[in-house]
Amino acid sequence: MSALREVAPGVRVIALETPTLPPATHTNTYVLGEREVILVEPASPRRREQGRLLDALFDAGLEVRAIVLTHHHLDHIGAVERLVAELRVPVWAHAETAERVPFAVDRALVEGEQLDDDRGRAWRVLHTPGHAPGHVCLRDDEATLIAGDMVAGVGTILIEPSEGSMARYLASLTRLSTEAALLLPAHGDPLPHAPRVLEHYVAHRLARESKVRDALRAHGPSELAALVPLVYADAPPTVWPIAALSLEAHLVKLIDDGDVVHDGPRYALL
Ligand SMILES: [Zn+2]
Known part of the structure; x- marks a missing residue:
């Protein structure tokens, strides 16, 4: 059985153990596309977990086209350097994220731009600051949202005053409530009924x-x-x-x- 689990058409996930905020213990890495995939936040700094991810990609016969980061927090970027070294793939992230990570970002993602996966599905970049200044989500035409740390299936989202902004976070949540149907968070299971979930968060x-x-x-x-x-x-x-x-x-x-x-x-x- 594949270690990758399909959570929406053309979206697979593997949860890797990370040093994250309890009670969460894992961060989800999402795999977008069919064969030449976009990998959203290979997160774990632990070598054993990184090995699990590499094995899962290899077993499924996948090639990674690019790594996308939702934001810069340590429990979202831990495997990036190893994957870049071993797979020679580019890293894409918002400019505000690029400033805060200890490695090079090859492409600055901006609000509204479109990333096409190899199934021809368009993923729209949404800049959703608040939890982190460079936080982005990805939304497809069916309003499936790669939600990063905007919401959590397990645990809570911390707005930390040094870099976070409660006002911007609330504005981003409100904005998403009209744009998303299914939320795929970085921690925990998928959350259907996105508008209801987001309104509850606000x-x-x-x-x-x-x-x-x-x-x-x-x-x-x-x-x-x-x-x-x-x-x-x-x-x-x-x-x-x-x-x-x-x-x-x-x-x-x-x-x-x-x-x-x-x-x-x-x-x-x-
Ligand atoms: Zn975070």
Whole structure:
């Protein structure tokens, strides 16, 4: 049996173990096309996992035409250098991703351009910043979306304030909700009913944002560390260090929206 599993017509997947954000343990590598394929994010830095990917490609008789990256995070790019060295294939990614990876990107992907697979299927590049500045998705004519880290079939998507942007992430989710039918995320199983899933993601973030407002209203000017247990009372304390990053991303958005001010270490509602 092939290690590659078909998840949509002309789209196969193999999940490789990666150092990713728990509870996720794997990152999906998608294979687009029939024989001369486009490989979307060969992710794992682990040699054994890279070997599994190479074996799977070889066993299926596939040649890799190009590697596409959805974004620059370590759990999405781990096998790229080895594949480039062994298969001599070009790497395609958004310019903002190219700036952030430790290897050369051969082609800068831009919003709206079309990548044709060897079945004649057109994959449209959608620039969807927010989780990462250079994040892209690929969408075919049937609205199947290679979704990267816009959504997750397992675990959550972290918006990290140093490079991520909650406002841009929400705008990208909203945009995708009119463009996708089936979501193929980097972590976990395919997610059908894309508009519903994406609307749920937006609603979930906005609900969290109103918890931030409520906490500031109830407690007055507060430091980030004091807000975490109030805003994430529904989450176990073990996730609070990660939640603090997400909370900061919400606060940055609220400041940009003109709803919150940052006074020294404390945040206050306007
Ligand atoms: Zn990521």
